[in-house]
Amino acid sequence: MARILVTGGAGYIGSHTVVELMQQGYEVLIVDNLSNSNIDVLDGIEQIVGRRPEFLNVDCCDYVQMDSVFIQHPDIVGVIHFAASKAVGESVQEPLKYYRNNILSLVTLLSLMNEHKVPNIVFSSSCTVYGQPDKEHLPVDETAPLKKALSPYGNTKKINEDIIFDQAHACPQLHATILRYFNPIGAHPSALIGELPNGVPNNLLPFVTQTAAGLRSELKIFGNDYNTPDGSCIRDYIYVVDLAKAHVKAIDRMLNVKDREQVEVFNLGTGRGLSVLEIVNTFMKVTGVNLPYTIVGRREGDIEQVWAEPHKANTVLGWKAETPVEEVLLSAWNWEKKLRNIN
Numbered sequence: 001m002a003r004i005l006v007t008g009g010a011g012y013i014g015s016h017t018v019v020e021l022m023q024q025g026y027e028v029l030i031v032d033n034l035s036n037s038n039i040d041v042l043d044g045i046e047q048i049v050g051r052r053p054e055f056l057n058v059d060c061c062d063y064v065q066m067d068s069v070f071i072q073h074p075d076i077v078g079v080i081h082f083a084a085s086k087a088v089g090e091s092v093q094e095p096l097k098y099y100r101n102n103i104l105s106l107v108t109l110l111s112l113m114n115e116h117k118v119p120n121i122v123f124s125s126s127c128t129v130y131g132q133p134d135k136e137h138l139p140v141d142e143t144a145p146l147k148k149a150l151s152p153y154g155n156t157k158k159i160n161e162d163i164i165f166d167q168a169h170a171c172p173q174l175h176a177t178i179l180r181y182f183n184p185i186g187a188h189p190s191a192l193i194g195e196l197p198n199g200v201p202n203n204l205l206p207f208v209t210q211t212a213a214g215l216r217s218e219l220k221i222f223g224n225d226y227n228t229p230d231g232s233c234i235r236d237y238i239y240v241v242d243l244a245k246a247h248v249k250a251i252d253r254m255l256n257v258k259d260r261e262q263v264e265v266f267n268l269g270t271g272r273g274l275s276v277l278e279i280v281n282t283f284m285k286v287t288g289v290n291l292p293y294t295i296v297g298r299r300e301g302d303i304e305q306v307w308a309e310p311h312k313a314n315t316v317l318g319w320k321a322e323t324p325v326e327e328v329l330l331s332a333w334n335w336e337k338k339l340r341n342i343n
């Protein structure tokens with residue numbers, strides 16, 4: 001069976017994708033330097049799948065070590081590149097860390113893929129490349145204009161997309177699938193793997209579940225004076241397991257479909273926008289847990305509203321986000337309860 005190299009495979013989206021790949025019969029090799037993940041995730045993957053993925057503690061920016069990864073695994077047919085730093089706020093404070101990690105790792109990978117004749121890469125991009133789409137571009141599809149990034153993190157996603165297009169132009173044998181994620185949330189239904197935020201969470205869902213678990217006194221909702229129906233920001237929250245399945249579809253397509261473009265871009269979202277208040281209220285309804293919150297001022301750099309037009313992924317990739325948000329929020333809560341030993 002074909003082997004897929006998954007960089008950042010011990011991370012949040014990476015680990016869920018490894019599970020789906022293995023369940024579809026792919027051999028997986030995880031390369032991860034554990035800078036924002038935990039080795040214990042391999043136990044969770046093994047319990048879910050019944051097999052342990054191969055794992056190497058290697059930094060993707062390390063050319064020499066990555067070279068030996070490819071030398072030792074001549075059966076790699078494709079790469080899914082998750083490994084990246086992803087904290088928006090930190091990227092503003094430490095831009096060089098983001099430019100170094102996120103750009104050097106892709107450049108290293110693409111050089112080695114060229115050298116070792118590995119033709120396929122799936123790249124984790126983000127809806128951040130659209131910025132705040134103009135009204136006529138909502139829901140946003142893949143043809144919407146890209147906007148200047150609001151953070152160094154967002155800029156690395158944009159630059160990496162450009163690097164992939166340029167390298168594909170120079171190397172006709174390279175094929176790439178760029179996946180633009182909207183807001184991934186939730187955890188595996190087994191509650192054996194899930195999100196493990198470092199320190200105080202920046203993202204909404206981990207903050208919600210930690211507050212519900214009593215680790216934080218209250219959730220702060222950043223702004224209720226936006227031009228949206230209830231005044232809070234709107235996002236397209238997508239279940240991480242649905243998102244993971246899209247990666248398997250992308251790999252299947254790259255390996256089996258001849259008639260496709262050399263670089264393909266897909267939005268991965270549900271097509272439905274939900275406000276922060278809708279998420280909070282639905283969370284309380286499905287879990288029965290009271291969530292203390294206050295409304296505070298806007299967070300700098302936040303986009304007012306964005307949600308996906310996922311038609312291209314639905315039709316070309318044959319993938320659809322199908323899990324109801326109620327189930328997704330429950331999965332996030334079950335994972336938090338498991339982490340904190342709450343019954």
Ligand code: UFG
Nearest residue numbers: 126127128202203204205207220221222233235276299302
């Ligand atoms: N929010 C709160 N309180 C919190 C945390 C978040 O009200 O404690 C709100 C935010 O203001 C926003 C919404 O919840 O309206 C979602 O915020 P997240 O931080 O979860 O997600 P973002 O949409 O801001 O960020 C995501 C990804 C980034 C990416 C960005 C691009 O996490 O990687 O989308 O749009 F850069």
